[in-house]
Amino acid sequence: MTKAPRDIERIYSTADVVAKLRRLADALETESSFRIQIAGERFRVPGRAQFSIEHERGDDEEEIEFQLKWKLDGTGEPDEGEPIV
Incomplete structure (x- = not known):
């Protein structure tokens, strides 16, 4: 079953971001x-994911994006014991 395309941006509290980043750092x-x-929506990020950091600058703002990217392997199933970040 193919999932629908998705492109969202979500704002989280500082405490939530800190917790997610700590667990993400442990996994990386x-x-x-x-x-x-x-x-x-919950989903699996494989250990083979590539990590990049992007910086954008405009006339009146700057942005830093931390990005994980990976190719789909077709299984979509999480490994046993994977932490939820």
């Missing part, structure tokens, strides 16, 4: 896959 450090919930 061990090259482990993990599950994350964003705007009510």
